[in-house]
Amino acid sequence: MQTLTSAVQGGRLCHAYLIEGEDGTGKTAFARLFAAAVLCTGAGDRPCGECPACYKTQRLVHPDLHIYEDDSKNKVDTVRRIKESVYTLPNDGDYKVYLICRAEELTIEAQNALLKILEEPPEDTVFLLTCRSRTALANTVVSRCVPVGLTAVTAEECAAALCEKEDAPPETAEQLAAEFHGNIGLALDALTDASYQEERGRRQAVLDAMLSGSEYNLLKALAAYENKKMKSGLPEQLLDCLTTVMRDMLAVKAGSKCLISAFPEMAAKLAEKYTAAQAVRLIQLFDETRSYLKYNVNLPLMLWNLGGSIKGII
Ligand SMILES: [Zn+2]
Structure with a gap:
């Protein structure tokens, strides 16, 4: 952000920026802040947060801030709507800012139309595109933008x-x-999200049962996944989670500290109790079970079998 604000203050703005980052890294928030810096009319550091332009930008009512956040089905229309105003002068200040969220959802036709604008952009216009990954965008569009990568913090x-x-x-x-x-x-x-914590509790119960080796506890913990109508707590997601814990268990055994599962402490405990060969067999079992889930299996029976098979391995 520092580099960008100094570009704003020094009048060295480019015409298009591609703000790239996974969901949750704050792309839109960052883009709005950047837009505020471009449109700010205050003295000193921008955005000042106090001038009329900042006030309007924060409330998303600035007439020179055009935001396209709509979902994918409207994306076809986005560039056509941009064209309607892009060649007119700004209303309030020196610049117009176009913020296009999730640019990867633009159709190829829309991207080509956008490219035409980016090739000869009006002097007073700044485009801010956000996307999860630039690989989902046409190379020609990407090459017209200054990349800004947002990564997760520590x-x-x-x-x-x-x-x-x-x-x-x-x-x-x-x-x-x-x-x-x-x-x-x-x-x-x-x-x-309360349901997230509930699901975490269900997964913890399955892992606890695996650690204790109690078949009764294992069957009881797995039975919590019998209800197909639950929004969270799908058996597939449980299997993905268990597989990642097994992966971590193998990583612990190999002396790695790079653990990726949501239950690193359980992976460490399981690694002390069980062998690498058992972890590999469990991963295979979870893979097989996942493939059965694609068919319309009897879920309670499948979970019962899964519990028995886990007990057979540990
Ligand atoms: Zn300001």
Whole structure:
């Protein structure tokens, strides 16, 4: 952001920026802040947050800020609507800013039409495109934009933000920050979503049962997944989670500290109790079970079988 604001202040703005980052890294928030910096009429650091332009930008009512956030089915129309105003002069200030969210959802036709504008952009216009990955956009469009990559912050920074801004208990903040690898947006969603914590409890119960080796507890924990109508807690997602924990278990055994699952401490405990060969057999079992789920299997029976098969391995 520092480089960009100094570009704004020095009048060295480019015509198009591509703001790239995974969901939850704050692309739109960043783009709005950048737009405010471009449109700000205050003296000193921009955005000043106090001038009329900043006031209007924050409330998304600035007449020179054009935002296209609509969902994919309207994306065909986006560039046509941009064309209607892009060659007119700004209303208030020196610039017009066009913010196109999720640019990867533009159709090829729309991207080509946008390219024509980007090839000969009006002097007073700045385009801000956001996307998850530039690989989803036409190369010709990408090459016309200055790339701005947004990455997740460190897990510690993410945890601190959750504690400070959302009053999250430190333990929960650390757990979410680790699980979402510092992606604040996703961690925040999980923090405020009660069903997420419920699902975490169900997964913890399955892992606890695996660690204890109790077949009764295992069958009981898996039975929680019998209800197909649950929004979260799909058996497929459980299997994905268990596979990642097994992957971490193997990583621990290999002496790696790079753990990617949501239950690193369980992976470490399982690694102490079981062998690498058992972890590999469990991964195979989860793969097989996942392939059965594609067919319309009897879910309670399948979960019962899964429990028995896990017990057979451990
Ligand atoms: Zn301002």
